[in-house]
Amino acid sequence: MNKPEAQPLRPIERVPLRASLVDALRQMIVEGSLPAGEKINERALCEVFGVSRTPFREAVNLLAAEGLVTVTPHRGAAVTPITLAELEEVFPVLGALEALTGELAARAATDAQIAQIEALHAEMTSHYEARDRAAYFRLNEAIHGALYEAAGNPTLSRTALSLGFRLRRARYQANLTETRWAAAMAEHEAFTAALRARDAGLLARLLREHLENKLAAVRLALAEEA
């Protein structure tokens, strides 16, 4: 039996294969199950996903536009290697966008959106206290996503998200140290407060600094590795 609840009655969603593949591949790359530098074997992966080469190749090309994979004509695609140079290159761009997000969000967020972000922050705090990394990461992403949402500029969200994947992938590998984790929590605490106070300038600054600190942690981890 269907519940008699009044659904908003939206159009049903139809997802082209290429879109699902983009999402799946991106997740694999960000989470490292397709390691940086790895060649992308078309036939094998098509087999795995149960699709033909056409939509798969479309997906790979889209990810190439995002910078997560590199395609070389007649030589196939590979997961773009993570280099310090690349991260340093992405950082200022994403930094500018994060700052802009802060400014816009502080001005444009609805009270409900602020309340929701605070709720997400509270939930994330509890995961932090339980030292539940996976849940923490999930909430962390949700909070940043909600901030983009609150800024009310889809172009900004899309652009920032797309650049963000390139950093997230590196952050995924650099395992979160206890001290960095605590610092990140404090930073989140601070910018959540700035949002509640609707202090645009402060929120912008805090978000950029948060990113800068994130990058510093990754930089450290990369240096250690080498």
Added chain:
Amino acid sequence: MNKPEAQPLRPIERVPLRASLVDALRQMIVEGSLPAGEKINERALCEVFGVSRTPFREAVNLLAAEGLVTVTPHRGAAVTPITLAELEEVFPVLGALEALTGELAARAATDAQIAQIEALHAEMTSHYEARDRAAYFRLNEAIHGALYEAAGNPTLSRTALSLGFRLRRARYQANLTETRWAAAMAEHEAFTAALRARDAGLLARLLREHLENKLAAVRLALAEEA
């Protein structure tokens, strides 16, 4: 007979069809020969370009990621309409990136790059004096491209360029008035001077303002139209 000049001996360039198609379609959209809102007829355009649907569709999907076309599942692609809302949305994002470009370029540009930009500026000035619109536009683009180049951050260039297409298309339609043209020249003059002086803060501000003025002109033209 070949000249015995010592070529730098670079690898020869191989361009996949999809890349050529992206460029060709983008130019058509920016210059208006594929008007905003127009449905993209796959078969017809494939015929025109003499290619099959596979690479053509790949190109369309890439342009969709850039925001120049909108694809609706099972209903085909159309050139994204130009709306004031869209422009207002793109503006702050591109503004932040232009400002960043200014900051980085003022710091990182080589003397040769600055000289080259000044040369381009001089050439553009002569086209302005001759009221040669097409040549002016070409040089204008070249200058902004050279600025991105001078900033030395490929991710920044790619992101800014991609957003820039969406504005350029609107600017192409809004025909340049004499007063706006003169103002634009003055703005170029000013930021070229700021670059030569390597005043990062000033250059950043001027570039953002230049964009803001550009947008204001487009806004005016759009309002008049309606």
Added chain:
DNA sequence: GCGACGCAATTTGAATACAAAATACAGTTA
């Protein structure tokens, strides 16, 4: 005459087939 329904024609999405280029490998020669 107006609107709803059903079928045909078109168009889109995905799979397969074919061509061209790259890689792998073996045979030959110095």
Added chain:
DNA sequence: TAACTGTATTTTGTATTCAAATTGCGTCGC
């Protein structure tokens, strides 16, 4: 034996084919 050359295999790029969904048109019913 080591290096080069030529051939076979694999992989990539593009074209073609097939299936599914949408659009357009004509007919039927009211």
